Amino acid sequence: MRLCFLVEEQYRHDGMPLDVIRQLGAWGHQVDVRWPGRSLISLSEEIRAGSHDAWVLKTVSGGPGLTLLEAAASAGLTTVNDVRAIRGVRDKALAAVIARDAGLPVPVTYAAARAEEFAEIPAAQFPLVVKPADGSSGRAVRLVASPERLREPSARGAAAPDEGGDGLLIAQPYVPNSGTDLKVYSVAGELYATERCSPLHPAHAVRERQVPLTAEVARIAARIGEVFGLDLYGVDILLGPDGPVVVDINDFPSFRQVPDAVARVSAAVLELARRGPAAGRTAGAAAPTPRTVPALPRPARPTAPIGGGR
Numbered sequence: 001m002r003l004c005f006l007v008e009e010q011y012r013h014d015g016m017p018l019d020v021i022r023q024l025g026a027w028g029h030q031v032d033v034r035w036p037g038r039s040l041i042s043l044s045e046e047i048r049a050g051s052h053d054a055w056v057l058k059t060v061s062g063g064p065g066l067t068l069l070e071a072a073a074s075a076g077l078t079t080v081n082d083v084r085a086i087r088g089v090r091d092k093a094l095a096a097v098i099a100r101d102a103g104l105p106v107p108v109t110y111a112a113a114r115a116e117e118f119a120e121i122p123a124a125q126f127p128l129v130v131k132p133a134d135g136s137s138g139r140a141v142r143l144v145a146s147p148e149r150l151r152e153p154s155a156r157g158a159a160a161p162d163e164g165g166d167g168l169l170i171a172q173p174y175v176p177n178s179g180t181d182l183k184v185y186s187v188a189g190e191l192y193a194t195e196r197c198s199p200l201h202p203a204h205a206v207r208e209r210q211v212p213l214t215a216e217v218a219r220i221a222a223r224i225g226e227v228f229g230l231d232l233y234g235v236d237i238l239l240g241p242d243g244p245v246v247v248d249i250n251d252f253p254s255f256r257q258v259p260d261a262v263a264r265v266s267a268a269v270l271e272l273a274r275r276g277p278a279a280g281r282t283a284g285a286a287a288p289t290p291r292t293v294p295a296l297p298r299p300a301r302p303t304a305p306i307g308g309g310r
Contacts, residue, residue: 002030004052006065009037023266036064054078054273061134085229107172119147133168175240179204182237184221188268194257
């Protein structure tokens with residue numbers, strides 16, 4: 001197969017997806033890599049040629065790669081993930097509305113252009129978690145203890161929207177938890193649970209590792225894929241006093257601690273490419289259930305990952 005990966009500057013040295021690109025090449029597939037943030041892309045010619053079996057995106061929120069992926073999809077080309085699903089999770093305000101409307105356990109969510117506007121939220125709902133609606137990788141996530149602290153620089157985040165920026169912020173009541181985030185990854189329906197330190201509790205020592213996946217968490221994670229139409233994704237879940245709560249969703253995440261992640265993600269990309277443009281799940285489709293994953297072929301390991309790895 002011939003695949004086109006769109007990889008933005010932030011992931012130039014990342015093992016995911018660069019090790020996947022190398023793995024696909026080792027399996028005999030042709031992989032072309034395009035760098036939206038630092039190179040010229042002959043977009044019209046490449047899309048018109050239609051010579052790629054699928055286009056795959058690894059990009060930051062708000063980056064140029066998503067527009068390029070949408071351009072490929074508009075010409076009927078296959079995208080991984082389904083391009084219609086990606087914007088729904090990249091905008092955290094939109095994702096919260098979609099998820100709650102589907103009955104998923106998501107905190108009440110508020111949106112504002114400036115952190116000070118969250119002072120109108122009843123004091124009983126503080127502390128609040130405030131973060132950019134287009135954030136990623138835990139960037140600029142803040143815990144705000146009370147309304148009067150919303151004016152502090154730490155509550156405004158990296159974008160400083162109160163200084164005239166046009167980035168949207170969201171706020172959600174803090175869910176009491178142990179300081180450990182549960183991250184559930186889906187690789188084309190196969191679910192894996194891992195735990196790691198919460199960005200709100202950096203002093204809490206947590207060894208990142210794979211953990212057992214409970215039936216309740218599995219149902220929630222699988223439902224996320226069904227609702228948003230995603231195949232390769234991650235879900236951040238907190239185990240609060242009233243049960244699991246979804247606090248973030250990411251398309252094409254890092255898949256850290258997933259066993260044989262590179263081989264599994266590579267195999268999933270090939271399968272999704274073979275299925276064609278309708279590969280993504282649609283609303284109402286049956287949710288996948290966790291199951292034992294068969295062994296995958298393990299080609300010789302490269303001496304070094306592309307770009308230096310992690």
